[in-house]
Amino acid sequence: MPAETPGLELLAHGFMRHALIACVAIGLAAPAVGTFVVQRRQSLIGDGLGHVAFAGVGLAVLVDVPVLAGAAILAVGAALLLPTLQRSGLTGDLALAIVFYGGIALGYVLLHRSGASVTSALGVLFGSPLTLSLGDALAIAGLAAAAVAIVAVAYRRLVAVTFDEQAARVAGVATQRLVRLLTVVVALVVIGGMYAIGILLVAGMMVVPVAAASQLTHSYRATLLGAAAVGGGSALLGLTAAYYADETPGAAIVLTAIACYVAAVGLRALRSRRQPGAA
Amino acid sequence: MRRRPSQQETDLPAAADPTGGEADETPPATAPAAASTAALAFDHVTFAYQRQAVLCDVTLRVACGETVAVVGANGSGKTTLIKVALGLLQPARGTVRLFGTAVTRFADWPRVGYVPQRAGPDAAVPVSVQEVVHSGLARQVGPLGRLSRAQRDTVDHVMEVMGVAGLRRQSVRTLSGGQQQRALIARALVTEPDLLVLDEPTSAVDAEARHTLRESLEHLRHHEQVAMVYISHDPHGFAGLADRVVEMQAGHLRDAGAGDGDTAPAHNAAPGHEPRGGPAHAG
Numbered sequence: 040m041p042a043e044t045p046g047l048e049l050l051a052h053g054f055m056r057h058a059l060i061a062c063v064a065i066g067l068a069a070p071a072v073g074t075f076v077v078q079r080r081q082s083l084i085g086d087g088l089g090h091v092a093f094a095g096v097g098l099a100v101l102v103d104v105p106v107l108a109g110a111a112i113l114a115v116g117a118a119l120l121l122p123t124l125q126r127s128g129l130t131g132d133l134a135l136a137i138v139f140y141g142g143i144a145l146g147y148v149l150l151h152r153s154g155a156s157v158t159s160a161l162g163v164l165f166g167s168p169l170t171l172s173l174g175d176a177l178a179i180a181g182l183a184a185a186a187v188a189i190v191a192v193a194y195r196r197l198v199a200v201t202f203d204e205q206a207a208r209v210a211g212v213a214t215q216r217l218v219r220l221l222t223v224v225v226a227l228v229v230i231g232g233m234y235a236i237g238i239l240l241v242a243g244m245m246v247v248p249v250a251a252a253s254q255l256t257h258s259y260r261a262t263l264l265g266a267a268a269v270g271g272g273s274a275l276l277g278l279t280a281a282y283y284a285d286e287t288p289g290a291a292i293v294l295t296a297i298a299c300y301v302a303a304v305g306l307r308a309l310r311s312r313r314q315p316g317a318a
Numbered sequence: 319m320r321r322r323p324s325q326q327e328t329d330l331p332a333a334a335d336p337t338g339g340e341a342d343e344t345p346p347a348t349a350p351a352a353a354s355t356a357a358l359a360f361d362h363v364t365f366a367y368q369r370q371a372v373l374c375d376v377t378l379r380v381a382c383g384e385t386v387a388v389v390g391a392n393g394s395g396k397t398t399l400i401k402v403a404l405g406l407l408q409p410a411r412g413t414v415r416l417f418g419t420a421v422t423r424f425a426d427w428p429r430v431g432y433v434p435q436r437a438g439p440d441a442a443v444p445v446s447v448q449e450v451v452h453s454g455l456a457r458q459v460g461p462l463g464r465l466s467r468a469q470r471d472t473v474d475h476v477m478e479v480m481g482v483a484g485l486r487r488q489s490v491r492t493l494s495g496g497q498q499q500r501a502l503i504a505r506a507l508v509t510e511p512d513l514l515v516l517d518e519p520t521s522a523v524d525a526e527a528r529h530t531l532r533e534s535l536e537h538l539r540h541h542e543q544v545a546m547v548y549i550s551h552d553p554h555g556f557a558g559l560a561d562r563v564v565e566m567q568a569g570h571l572r573d574a575g576a577g578d579g580d581t582a583p584a585h586n587a588a589p590g591h592e593p594r595g596g597p598a599h600a601g
Contacts, residue, residue, distance in 0.1 A: 078443045195463035199456035202445055206434055206505070209404050211427030211457040249443065257489040258446035 066274025073245030085242030090142030097149025166289030431506030496527020
């Protein structure tokens with residue numbers, strides 16, 4: 040029995056098993072999607088969509104519908120709208136900033152009007168994986184699996200578009216449709232990560248593991264797989280550390296990923312010193 | 319490089335083709351100028367950025383198998399010409415045709431290879447040479463991005479031809495300018511195109527890399543009969559490679575005469591003789 044193994048008593052608790060399922064699933068999926076986001080230099084897109092999802096949570100609480108549904112409708116809607124906004128003369132950063140601040144402001148207003156407590160708002164912003172039921176955890180894992188499946192099916196086209204969008208267009212790839220699909224997948228991960236890691240922190244899991252893996256890799260595929268490993272590992276270690284140190288899980292997971300990044304930078308520097316030109 | 323069966327296509331009757339082309343002829347491998355359907359044809363094309371004309375009534379025809387160099391100073395409109403040719407920008411007036419089909423309706427993109435001035439080295443995520451070359455096949459791959467045996471063979475072959483086979487697992491951003499350029503050319507060749515469009519292929523390379531690139535392009539020209547359009551701000555950059563040189567000056571195109579290519583088409587070699595299908599000089 041895992042619960043009887045020394046050091047693994049955390050698995051004896053159902054709430055920890057649920058948290059592990061949700062956090063590791065998002066920890067694996069977020070960097071897999073993030074590899075393409077980072078390459079497109081849109082590292083803040085997860086943040087922007089997270090803030091729209093927060094507005095969706097506020098709306099759902101106000102009108103008394105399932106929170107995940109409210110978050111999903113607004114986040115996916117914004118994901119579909121964002122590429123159009125970016126082509127309308129606004130630069131990528133400006134469009135994101137408008138979505139970013141509009142979402143957080145609207146979300147807080149709606150939550151305030153619904154009479155929800157500050158604690159429930161904090162749970163969405165910074166994650167509350169320990170409150171997940173088995174059904175919640177499996178739903179989050181399902182969203183993460185869907186995101187990974189879409190990335191796997193469209194992998195080569197996504198690589199082509201994120202590496203060189205104009206050349207991909209000339210190669211006959213439907214680039215606009217693919218960019219829209221990528222943004223929707225980001226929204227799925229954000230919604231999945233909302234309760235697991237938190238709206239404010241899940242975007243970090245799309246970026247930090249990718250930054251860590253890219254220090255030590257030479258190919259896109261290796262970076263994607265390495266980033267997913269760093270993300271999944273960070274979720275496992277961060278959640279375990281949070282359990283024993285009685286810390287907040289979402290923050291512990293992201294800080295673990297940042298520690299991995301620092302370690303990867305150090306390893307790269309070490310490797311460069313031993314093999315000049317290897318970097 | 320293996321050649322795909324010719325896929326000549328047109329959306330207009332031959333008589334209506336402004337380049338005078340006929341749709342059904344297959345270009346002979348050794349006499350490219352004899353092909354009647356142009357690989358690329360501009361017909362009185364005008365393009366402007368915010369009312370600032372960049373291309374002014376440009377007419378140009380590049381025959382199948384022909385190599386045309388577009389020279390001109392920075393800002394003369396060369397890159398815009400290429401982007402309009404590839405449908406990346408829409409002209410305000412005039413028509414652009416690829417193999418007889420209006421570029422807006424052109425669907426046979428594997429016949430066209432595009433080599434941008436620079437890509438990849440600035441990538442935030444490492445991308446290997448092999449992945450760059452594979453990305454040229456992004457539209458043709460099967461479920462889950464698997465390449466067929468034939469596609470893998472083609473990838474191996476173009477990497478050999480371009481001299482990057484030994485670099486396949488290296489990150490593109492760790493390569494020299496010339497090696498990066500050859501990787502991008504390999505990506506453009508992986509669909510076995512009939513037309514290769516190169517934007518300043520030598521802008522970021524040293525003399526030795528330029529020599530190697532030139533040899534690679536000579537090989538394509540002579541052995542693969544690929545039509546090529548390359549632009550350069552340096553009129554002497556690839557002297558002797560082109561069948562014909564045209565010059566961009568403030569959005570206007572003028573024929574700068576025959577290149578020194580040793581198989582220069584006859585219609586370009588004779589001074590004052592207008593190329594079949596229309597002049598290179600803007601109207």
